[in-house]
Amino acid sequence: MSKPPDLPYETTRYVHDRCLCLAAQRAARALARRFDEALRPVGLTNGQFSLLMSLNRPEPPSIGAVAALLAMDRTTLTAALKPLERRGLVETTVDPDDRRGRRIILTREGRRLLRAAMPIWEREHAAVDQELKDVDPAALRAGLQALA
Secondary structure, eight states, X not given: OOOOOOOOHHHHHHHHHHOHHHHHXXXXXXXXXXXXXXXXXXXXXXXXXHHHHHHOSSSOOBHHHHHHHTTOOHHHHHHHHHXXXXXXXXXXEEETTEEEEEEEEEOHHHHHHHHXXXXXXXXXXXXXXXXXXXXXXXXXXXXXXXHO
């Protein structure tokens, strides 16, 4: 049995330079690390901040609605909620409209922490936008949202 030919290194460089998926993954990881570090003083990760922010609405959302917004599966979302519940930042309750469903409530402490985190997020986000001064941040967001 003959060995299939290896791809030339030039192919690797071509994929590296053109692959949107790789570029998005690398950028997402760099942004995640950056916002994790920025939010560390308030004891949140960027994912926890996004999750808490997704709960900041007039009526407590369902688990399914939050999972869809954050592009997460329900199991991953449930696991992400556990540490926030232990900290008293969120509560999960039975959906009064459908006893089989659950709603997620942002507690008073969760709202307080979100208020404390917001200026940090704003400063860090302004710094990111400034670094993207040669790129239209609104167009970048629109493109990413179109892919999502």
